[in-house]
Amino acid sequence: MIEIIDKGKCCGCHGCTNICPKSCISMETDQEGFWYPKVDKNLCIDCHLCEKVCPILEVPQKKEVFNLLTYACKNKNNEVRKESSSGGVFSLLCEYVINHEGVVFGASYNAQFEVRHTYVETLGECSQFRSSKYVQSKIGETYKQVRTFLNQGRLVMFSGTPCQIEGLSGYLSKEYPNLIRVDIACHGVPSPMVYKRYLNDLENEYQSKLKSLSFRNKDTGWSSYSFKAEFENGRVKQELGSNNIYMKGFIKDIYLRPSCFECEFKKPHTTADITLGDYWGVSGIHPEFTDEKGISLIFVHSQKGKDIFDKISTNLQVLESDFDYATKCNPSIVRHAPIQPKRQQFFDLLEQGVGLQEAIEKCIKPTLLQRVKGKGYGALIKGKRLVKKVVYK
Ligand SMILES: Cc1cc2nc3c(=O)[nH]c(=O)nc-3n(C[C@H](O)[C@H](O)[C@H](O)COP(=O)(O)OP(=O)(O)OC[C@H]3O[C@@H](n4cnc5c(N)ncnc54)[C@H](O)[C@@H]3O)c2cc1C
Incomplete structure (x- = not known):
């Protein structure tokens, strides 16, 4: 029977709930807002189909040889x-x-x-x-x-x-x-929970229900796409994706x-x-x-x-x-996101009642070490340029 001990090993694909012949697996939301399977052990008949279809436990194999x-x-x-x-x-x-x-x-x-x-x-x-x-x-x-x-x-x-x-x-x-x-x-x-909180915050700010939503609006171009939300009262929020707080947290892998x-x-x-x-x-x-x-x-x-x-x-x-x-x-x-050191802090802040925008802003800020490294790297480059100038003078 499927049992999620390590959350990194469940992608929430719902394969197990779809296959269960007893319909005894439900997807339950954790405090971060992600779905995980939960088996009703009283109904489970130990058929193990849920484990067999899990793409993490049994990676599906491609048989055809094809040059990409x-x-x-x-x-x-x-x-x-x-x-x-x-x-x-x-x-x-x-x-x-x-x-x-x-x-x-x-x-x-x-x-x-x-x-x-x-x-x-x-x-x-x-x-x-x-x-x-x-x-x-x-x-x-x-x-x-x-x-x-x-x-x-x-x-x-x-x-x-x-x-x-x-x-x-x-x-x-x-x-x-x-x-x-x-x-x-x-x-x-x-996280669907973070997404929902963001939309709720927007509806409160604009005092209206959302009418349409686009994360990839092209009014400002494709490479500099915008976030656009239209509300029932006619108001519109539109800004560059790179300036949108939800997109910033997403790109920085916080949630x-x-x-x-x-x-x-x-x-x-x-x-x-x-x-x-x-x-x-x-x-x-x-x-x-x-x-x-x-x-x-x-x-x-x-x-x-x-x-x-x-x-x-x-x-x-x-x-x-x-x-x-x-x-x-x-x-x-081809590469998965690197572990984000401030991810846990972000979810802790939300649980402590900190607002979403504030929590994102706190966690996307570079750490002191990253800033020092950045400055150090900048100084190193400047130093190298100086050396080159001196050498090639
Ligand atoms: C969460 C997410 C992350 C992405 N990350 C990258 C990336 O790092 N690099 C990159 O090149 N492209 C990424 N994309 C894909 C890219 O943004 C486009 O969706 C893709 O190029 C298709 O574009 P299109 O113009 O052909 O069609 P579109 O009409 O834009 O295609 C929409 C397609 O996306 C699917 N889709 C939309 N939202 C979701 C969702 N939440 N979950 C599953 N499917 C969804 C729809 O079912 C449909 O198949 C990402 C998309 C999503 C949803």
């Missing part, structure tokens, strides 16, 4: 590209699947702006998945729904973080030709899930067919391709992924690119 392909891409439709986080490739994949009477799964907001996985069957509904929501999305019962659609012979595309894709692969435990798995490059997932610091799913050979990301640093390798509407970085991991990518390519501008260069510019794709 790397591309820089832009959706030719600039309207769709503007609404998407990166180059809008996800929307073209949706279009392909829906046009083949398929079903698309992804992360969207519900009426309370909670982020959870759901599915759509029409093109009009696909836009709810568009754009990154920087919080862990709740999988709920979607793995079961995927299996039902697959067994009906429908084409299914499931998109999510690498751990959600590996969770699905573990749950299904066999290959389905009618399943397309799409993962996103993932920095890590923030990522513990498993994100040990993530094993950041590897070129995942069970996903396609990986979607931002092509940060694209101007350094494809300057002629660069613009501020958003460029996608795409990895194709399987023949199935290649087939669908070729089919959507007519609506894309595509360049073949270089894996090593791309991952050097976007290390989150």
Whole structure:
């Protein structure tokens, strides 16, 4: 029976709750706001299926040998590209699947702006998945729904973080030709509790209910994207992502899930067919391709992924690119976040009743040692320059 002793070893994928034949596993929220499985021991029949599907205990293996392909891409439709986080490739994949009477799964907001996985069957509904929501999305019962659609012979595309894709692969435990798995490059997932507190604080500040929310608004460009929240009373909060307090705490890894610091799913050979990301640093390798509407970085991991990518390519501008260069510019794709020394302090401050903004500000400040090191490093560089000047005079 699954028992979480080390929180770093549970990614919250819900594979165990989906597989349990007795429905005796529930996902319970801890004080940091992350979900973990809890087994009702009175109902458990010791079938061990929950352990067998866990992508951390039994890492799903990819059988196909395929030479990974790397591309820089832009959706030719600039309207769709503007609404998407990166180059809008996800929307073209949706279009392909829906046009083949398929079903698309992804992360969207519900009426309370909670982020959870759901599915759509029409093109009009696909836009709810568009754009990154920087919080862990709740999988709920979607793995079961995927299996039902697959067994009906429908084409299914499931998109999510690498751990959600590996969770699905573990749950299904066999290959389905009618399943397309799409993962996103993932920095890590923030706590749903912190996210909820941030939105509550915003609603209090703006004295109105939230009407729309975007973490990746492109009014200020793609590389300098903004955070934008619109309220029912007509007021709007918009600022550069780099100035937004929630985004600052996220980027500094203050409230990522513990498993994100040990993530094993950041590897070129995942069970996903396609990986979607931002092509940060694209101007350094494809300057002629660069613009501020958003460029996608795409990895194709399987023949199935290649087939669908070729089919959507007519609506894309595509360049073949270089894996090593791309991952050097976007290390989150291959490396998990480093342990954040102030993470515990952050959650302690919240528990002591310190406000969210104050707690984030306190914990993203560089430590004295980091500042001294920074200054020391600066002085070292200055010193070296001086030495060079003296030597080469
Ligand atoms: C938490 C998080 C961290 C990320 N970190 C990085 C990173 O470090 N480097 C990088 O290059 N890209 C990262 N991305 C991915 C990137 O922001 C884009 O989502 C991706 O490039 C797809 O862009 P697009 O233009 O093709 O389509 P879009 O329309 O923007 O794609 C949206 C896709 O993202 C999925 N999605 C949105 N929010 C979530 C969520 N909370 N959980 C699971 N799936 C979600 C949707 O289901 C859909 O598949 C991250 C995304 C998220 C959600």
